[in-house]
Amino acid sequence: MVYFDVRFAAKFMGVSSATIRNWIKTGVLGAHPHNSGKIPILEIYALQSKIKSGEIDRLNQRANKSASKKTITPNEYIPKELVGLVQQIIDICDDAELPVSGAMFITAIAYLIYSNEIALSDNDAKNQIRMSFRRSGIKKLILKWEDACQSEKQYATIAAISQAFAGQSVPKEQDFLGAIYQAMLQEGNKSQKGSYFTPINVVQTMISSQYQPGMRFLDPCCGTGQFLVCCARQKGCNYNDLYGIDIDQISAYIASINLLLAFPDADFEPNIYHCNTLTDIDLDSFLDEYIWMKNAFDLIATNPPWGAALNRQELSKLYPEVQSGESFSYFVVKCRDFLKEGGRLSLVLPESIINIKVHKDIRKYILGNYQIASINELGAIFTDVFTNVYRMDLTRTATGKDTENASYAKLNKIFELTNYSFMSICNNEANELIDKFFAQEYITLKDNADWALGIVTGNNQKYLSNTMKAGFEPIYRGKDIMPMRLGGAAQYIEFKPLSFQQVAPEWKYRAKEKLIYRFISDKLVFAYDNQGVLTLNSANICIPNIAGMDMCTISSIFNSKTYNHLFRALFNTHKVLKSNLEVLPIPIDFLGSETKIKEIIKAVLKGDEDTDAIDEYLMDYFKLSPKEKEMIWDMRI
Ligand SMILES: C[S@@+](CC[C@H](N)C(=O)[O-])C[C@H]1O[C@@H](n2cnc3c(N)ncnc32)[C@H](O)[C@@H]1O
CATH class of the missing domain: 3.90.220.10 (Adenine-n6-DNA-methyltransferase Taqi, Chain A, domain 2)
Structure with missing residues (x-):
């Protein structure tokens, strides 16, 4: 049995604690026989339905309160039918006054209960609630995450969220926890970390067109792990081949949960690491615990952070190639060392990569270190981010060979003239047309x-x-x-x-x-x-x-x-x-x-x-x- 305490019950019902105590006294609410401060959750729900049916004239307050709140729910990330559920869960966590970390932990447990990975049982002897786990992989993860929240009140919140899940059907392939996490993050915080998670259809096309079973795959800034999960769903994929890294601990936990849920019949500990990919991993030091990642991956696909606030001073020493200080550029450089020769890097990037002067550093780097397989415009795929987005597929060229990008060699002159603009690469038609303008002998206004x-x-x-x-x-x-x-x-x-x-x-x-x-x-x-x-x-x-x-x-x-x-x-x-x-x-x-x-x-x-x-x-x-x-x-x- 799960219990609410008086304060939480009051919040949940939208009444004062005094009213709850009064209801207990007058028998409207049945409380724990030995502890009037604990109210079985079933009692609360029973009362709730009496209020709804008009038997008791309360509750609308809370319903109104929920309706008046506005959470930013990532529309591109979650189907419309689930937006209400996301909002409801966030309201419950708000009412329980949980910080984002605690709220996500509680929500994750409720979600794992909903997914039949965790069962709650009452330990009557100790008057405690116990969690039992179907898989040790999930157990290890949850125990690691548990520190943040352990009170009765939080079990009450788990129960309230579980109740919200009841009767809902959340598709298995949906990154539901990721959607809630994104909605909980304030906009400011989100852009600071550059944490806009990629819409699933974009992830799907990037992975299904490039992933082959047996490939070792990495997302070096994996967020809640959508690229990894998408690989997991490809035929013949083995979880041992999937690796993710994220600087954000909660994202890393959710990515692990998502990966475990994607392989329901296996018990394992996902290869998800919580660290700063750009500064905590030194692929040139044999003493580094991640040294095995050097030249180890066949495919990297990700949406790296854009414009994230970073320690430029430290990074400029590690990545002298990047002068712009742009976060996605550091990832482009770092990823080269993760990839095997001939390995593929597939990125979601803002339009500015194509031709804005400040990014000429990374365009030049790309031309020297990768072969451009394709660049395609995806449109404005993120809600509230007006930037046009491009998908860029790059193949890592030989080590130490500062290749001039062979297939675009004929455009070298134009690259030099145009701050290495990729405009001409983006579409072949433009490319051919540009060639024609430069085919005749010409002069320019430069120095003239x-x-x-x-x-x-x-x-x-x-x-x-x-x-x-x-x-x-x-x-x-x-x-x-x-x-x-x-x-x-x-x-x-x-x-x-x-x-x-x-x-x-x-x-x-x-x-x-x-x-x-x-x-x-x-x-x-x-x-x-x-x-x-x-x-x-x-x-x-x-x-x-x-x-x-x-x-x-x-x-x-x-x-x-x-x-x-x-x-x-x-x-x-x-x-x-x-x-x-x-x-x-x-x-x-x-x-x-x-x-x-x-x-x-x-x-x-x-x-x-x-x-x-x-x-x-x-x-x-x-x-x-x-x-x-x-x-x-x-x-x-
Ligand atoms: C735009 S999100 C993309 C997440 C995921 N790859 C996706 O496409 O859905 C960028 C992610 O990069 C992570 N991140 C930012 N800086 C990082 C760093 N230095 N090392 C590792 N992860 C980082 C953020 O926490 C965030 O989860």
């Missing part, structure tokens, strides 16, 4: 232009005016920049360079001819200016200096749909950076005064042709296929 940022006044209210005043002149913002021309300026300024926070040398603004381009933009918008106008910092300046190339030609081709398509394929950015513009190829065929492109541009500027004529010419020039042309015509810029 002067550049300037627009003015940062430091106090726009003070320095800018909406009307023209004496001594003032127009100043242009990004949104005033139109393809080929300046729109109307909406603001004016008195040019007092010494007063401004950031200002380029005046000659750059006053140049006889210059190009002005929008800085915050996902497309290229270039205007030609020969009036020496000023710009604010949302509009930057480029003064090309390429013999035989006039500025109108450069701005016309950069404004074209064709170049915008290339720009997106290479960078996919919302900021037009000088370093990106310096990559764009300007074919040397376009140099000189008598070229076809210039003839077309002249006609467009005169109004005899529209800008489509420029795109038609460019697409033919770069030998784009009908499909590529169609894509470009269809793009919205």
Whole structure:
């Protein structure tokens, strides 16, 4: 028999302790004959159903209280039908005032009772409750975890949670404990550890496409073990081949439980380790207890933490290759040493890995140390995380052989030019298209232009005016920049360079001819200016200096749909950076005064042709296929 104490019974029923005592006194609630402070749980439930049926007029308080609470339940992680149960269990733990560790321990026991792994029995002689275990693997685990919670009150909570499970059907393959744990973690805490667990369908495709029986598998930051459990469900998998590590003790316990539940007919101790994979495992030291993990795994699949708060100082010494301080990058480096040569690393990563400059360190590392098998966009798969997510499959190359990634060798030049951007690898079509742009002999704006940022006044209210005043002149913002021309300026300024926070040398603004381009933009918008106008910092300046190339030609081709398509394929950015513009190829065929492109541009500027004529010419020039042309015509810029 399981008992509630008075305080907990009061919380559970949504009444005061005095009311409970009164109910015991008046016989509404039957208490333990020798101890009126203990109430059999069955009595509580009996009373509850009397209240529900209207026999006794109480309880709604508690129901209302539950309804008013809001827990963040990971929708992508658990079916809708179970969200209510998750919420109910969290409410019970809240009412019992359990810390997350205690609440998870209690919930795990209730879940194991529900899964027929643990049975509770009453030891009447000692007036105690005993747990008996079906498997010693579970027993060892639970005893190890038990320290946190041992009071009667917690057994009452187990009973309350067990009651919540009654009549529910939680699918066996569901990481129910993981879902509860995630919901219990506060958002802040979660992002600090980077603990968004991966939706099961993503895990399934990653594992089923790569796992073979007999492979030794590792998830080096396994969370509650979904990648491991997914392997466990593959035909022929042996639990001895599955290994997981996590820095979070509760996650590691849940992963062990999940693995044991995935092999219901075996009794074993799962290979789940609780430690910091990045700092506690030294694969270069023969004295390290984990040294056997060096080059030991055929497959690693995981969703490593992103942007987790880490000790950068310590890590920079251990992982000099990683300059960004990004947590997933350390894992990419560490995993190489866990893998056998030819072993596979499969990762869920944020979109920023593809082309954001700060991650060029890890892209370069990947190109030198792994073969890229594939990169695929998965979309925004995490609730409340707006980032697009990519799956990246990498094969470990030979030790010490600083390989240039063979299959992408032809793109080496572009990698160097683009901060090792992976945009071109992400899809083969883009890859082929990019190749065509770089197939002709070309020059770029790198070392062939002067550049300037627009003015940062430091106090726009003070320095800018909406009307023209004496001594003032127009100043242009990004949104005033139109393809080929300046729109109307909406603001004016008195040019007092010494007063401004950031200002380029005046000659750059006053140049006889210059190009002005929008800085915050996902497309290229270039205007030609020969009036020496000023710009604010949302509009930057480029003064090309390429013999035989006039500025109108450069701005016309950069404004074209064709170049915008290339720009997106290479960078996919919302900021037009000088370093990106310096990559764009300007074919040397376009140099000189008598070229076809210039003839077309002249006609467009005169109004005899529209800008489509420029795109038609460019697409033919770069030998784009009908499909590529169609894509470009269809793009919205
Ligand atoms: C994004 S979660 C992914 C969990 C699991 N791999 C999955 O995909 O569902 C990241 C996990 O990494 C763990 N973690 C973070 N830093 C770690 C470290 N230095 N060593 C081991 N685990 C770490 C967190 O505790 C968390 O469980």
